[in-house]
Amino acid sequence: MKKWLLILFVILIYNSVSAEDGYRLWLRYNTIDNPALLQQYRQQITSINCPVDDGKLVAANQELQTGLSGLLGKKVPAQPAIINGAVLLGLPERSPVIRKLVADSALAHLGDEGFIIRTVMYEGKNITLITANKEAGILYGVFHFLRLMQTQQPIRQLSITSAPKIKIRLLNHWDNLNRTVERGYAGSSIWDWQRLPGYIDQRYIDYARANASIGINGTVLTNVNANAIILTDEWLQKIAALANAFRPYNIKVYLTARFSAPVEIGKLKTADPLNEEVRKWWKDKTDEIYKYIPDFGGFLVKANSEGQPGPQNYNRTHADGANMLADAVAPHGGIIMWRAFVYSNETPEDRFKQAYNDFKPLDGQFRKNVLVQVKNGPIDFQPREPFHPLFGAMPQTPLMMEYQLTQEYLGFATHLVYMAPLFKEVLDADTHAKNNSTVAQIVDGTTDGHTLSGMAGVSNIGSDINWTGHPFGQANWYTLGRLAWDNTLTSAQIANEWLRQTFTNKSAFVDTVQKLMLASREIMVNYMTPLGLHHIMGYGHHYGPAPWYNKAPRADWNPVYFHKADSIGIGFNRTATGSNALAQYQPAVRQQFEELATCPEAFLLWFHHVPWDYKMHSGKTLWETLCDKYYSGVDSVRWIQRSWNGMKNYIDAERFSEVKQLLAIQEQEAVWWRNACLLYFQTFSNKPIPARYEKPDHTLAYYEGLEFPYAPH
Ligand code: BDP
Numbered sequence: 001m002k003k004w005l006l007i008l009f010v011i012l013i014y015n016s017v018s019a020e021d022g023y024r025l026w027l028r029y030n031t032i033d034n035p036a037l038l039q040q041y042r043q044q045i046t047s048i049n050c051p052v053d054d055g056k057l058v059a060a061n062q063e064l065q066t067g068l069s070g071l072l073g074k075k076v077p078a079q080p081a082i083i084n085g086a087v088l089l090g091l092p093e094r095s096p097v098i099r100k101l102v103a104d105s106a107l108a109h110l111g112d113e114g115f116i117i118r119t120v121m122y123e124g125k126n127i128t129l130i131t132a133n134k135e136a137g138i139l140y141g142v143f144h145f146l147r148l149m150q151t152q153q154p155i156r157q158l159s160i161t162s163a164p165k166i167k168i169r170l171l172n173h174w175d176n177l178n179r180t181v182e183r184g185y186a187g188s189s190i191w192d193w194q195r196l197p198g199y200i201d202q203r204y205i206d207y208a209r210a211n212a213s214i215g216i217n218g219t220v221l222t223n224v225n226a227n228a229i230i231l232t233d234e235w236l237q238k239i240a241a242l243a244n245a246f247r248p249y250n251i252k253v254y255l256t257a258r259f260s261a262p263v264e265i266g267k268l269k270t271a272d273p274l275n276e277e278v279r280k281w282w283k284d285k286t287d288e289i290y291k292y293i294p295d296f297g298g299f300l301v302k303a304n305s306e307g308q309p310g311p312q313n314y315n316r317t318h319a320d321g322a323n324m325l326a327d328a329v330a331p332h333g334g335i336i337m338w339r340a341f342v343y344s345n346e347t348p349e350d351r352f353k354q355a356y357n358d359f360k361p362l363d364g365q366f367r368k369n370v371l372v373q374v375k376n377g378p379i380d381f382q383p384r385e386p387f388h389p390l391f392g393a394m395p396q397t398p399l400m401m402e403y404q405l406t407q408e409y410l411g412f413a414t415h416l417v418y419m420a421p422l423f424k425e426v427l428d429a430d431t432h433a434k435n436n437s438t439v440a441q442i443v444d445g446t447t448d449g450h451t452l453s454g455m456a457g458v459s460n461i462g463s464d465i466n467w468t469g470h471p472f473g474q475a476n477w478y479t480l481g482r483l484a485w486d487n488t489l490t491s492a493q494i495a496n497e498w499l500r501q502t503f504t505n506k507s508a509f510v511d512t513v514q515k516l517m518l519a520s521r522e523i524m525v526n527y528m529t530p531l532g533l534h535h536i537m538g539y540g541h542h543y544g545p546a547p548w549y550n551k552a553p554r555a556d557w558n559p560v561y562f563h564k565a566d567s568i569g570i571g572f573n574r575t576a577t578g579s580n581a582l583a584q585y586q587p588a589v590r591q592q593f594e595e596l597a598t599c600p601e602a603f604l605l606w607f608h609h610v611p612w613d614y615k616m617h618s619g620k621t622l623w624e625t626l627c628d629k630y631y632s633g634v635d636s637v638r639w640i641q642r643s644w645n646g647m648k649n650y651i652d653a654e655r656f657s658e659v660k661q662l663l664a665i666q667e668q669e670a671v672w673w674r675n676a677c678l679l680y681f682q683t684f685s686n687k688p689i690p691a692r693y694e695k696p697d698h699t700l701a702y703y704e705g706l707e708f709p710y711a712p713h
Contacts, residue, residue: 022466114163214481
């Protein structure tokens, strides 16, 4: 009995050291709060054995020490000899012991980043072996092992083999050189450019640890709306310092390349990608970058989109532009990620169709080291979009998935929305290309046999103490990494393991909060953009609803362009009688969306202009259904609030209160969305909001009059 009390005491002391400000993310390593399990773990693990420590395994070794000491509530010593309970880390090629313990066939499928974790007997000693073909794999194996313990899984008889499904697993920072972050809601940029390269903030190391723990292996440091200055000597030194800090964690750095850089900083007269001088400029520039950063990853490029310069300025194609850069980085093993998020100022074509129109004809023209990076949907990171029609349409080109973690259109860092269901909905979508390939299979390269594959998330990270502003924003960062590693994980699995590590393993908490996380995205769709509405937010800053807005300098920045409400109905006709965007999908997808009867309600107004009186599957009219959705969205936010209020005793007061306050704002903003949208659409439908519902407490004129000149952009 006394021993148990002592253990409890140790747990209390150990765990009370750090404030729960969210800084530690999912790597808290608090001492296991289940005394029986703690004892089991302590028996199972007595020491760390890392036979050849030639520097490259330092990060893995250190993390294991920190993690185990925290979880077990006592220091776990490094031991030169293999004793009972050792955790043995190492590469077979450098350790005869490990060589003996694993067969070549087991290592064959691991690639450079996969790992094996196995419980084995060695000379009568029970040990846990973590091994891989390369050091990176060991790092990922260590984090996996720590995750098992943090989520309180059995570790007595492990036999795990894991390798990433996707090769390039990235964060895209939209960070500017003055430390503002485009669409950033979590403070300023974490890159303290002013004090780099001399000062390496501990935050960079913790950032790298967090990324490595979920398998992210690269980071694009700068905004896609790029600044050429980043490519100058002074700045490359800063980039090199960051690259050095990240390297032990298997994280490569990438930069965004401004297409007009040869003119802006190179003093050339042109940036024409077929001009020899321009090509040489990029080659020399790239060689210079690799002198600073020998393992530089490559460039991400936004060209000829929203005012950014690009090859089309010189009547060249996206392939011409991408290939020029690809040739420059190829000798160094670099890659180019060329974005498909393009739509032109001049083209009156439905914005939905423009990326496909530009890129589909270029399939087969890109160099081997180019990925075309495609947003998950055809417009722009809305709460719900159909999958982008380019997926499945460019078999000869590796298409990289771009998700947005920062919540530009999903309530900034104020609303609780767990995005795994959004990401999975797209990954699981059947493109009907090649034997019914899902988007996941296109992206991970299995459909078309690409070895190069990628997934990126536009970062939601900033200088806020908890990194992401909203404590639950961390879950979206976490999800990106986990899904890029293994796209078969379910939203529930990811939520479950994130909650256990980030908050507590107590099942009353995990069960309740997992449920509300899983529901949160659909709830947001309901109070913001139900039934396939999209892009009806405030102009410029994108804060709050503004379906009435029609003063933007270009038509396809206006909400009215997207919802097309009139006295007859609402929605964008993208069938053959409308913009015919549906023709960009495979016939089976097109057919399903084209028929009103088979088009899923969730996508209805994406593809159809539907009369207000149209009878939905439920028998109710479209107008009534729209009202139901908006009202149920708000009701569900209140359900989330109530559920959260019941969690008070399970977690720390700090984060409990933060989330509670944010939920209160979310509720107010959900009401704002509901009222503003329904009052506005009502001016077209001329139908009442059903009497059973609470009345909007303001007039439409009031909502239309709201202005937010200081909302973050
Ligand atoms: C939109 C953002 C804009 C970005 C653009 C992009 O509003 O700030 O520059 O996407 O992805 O979502 O390039």
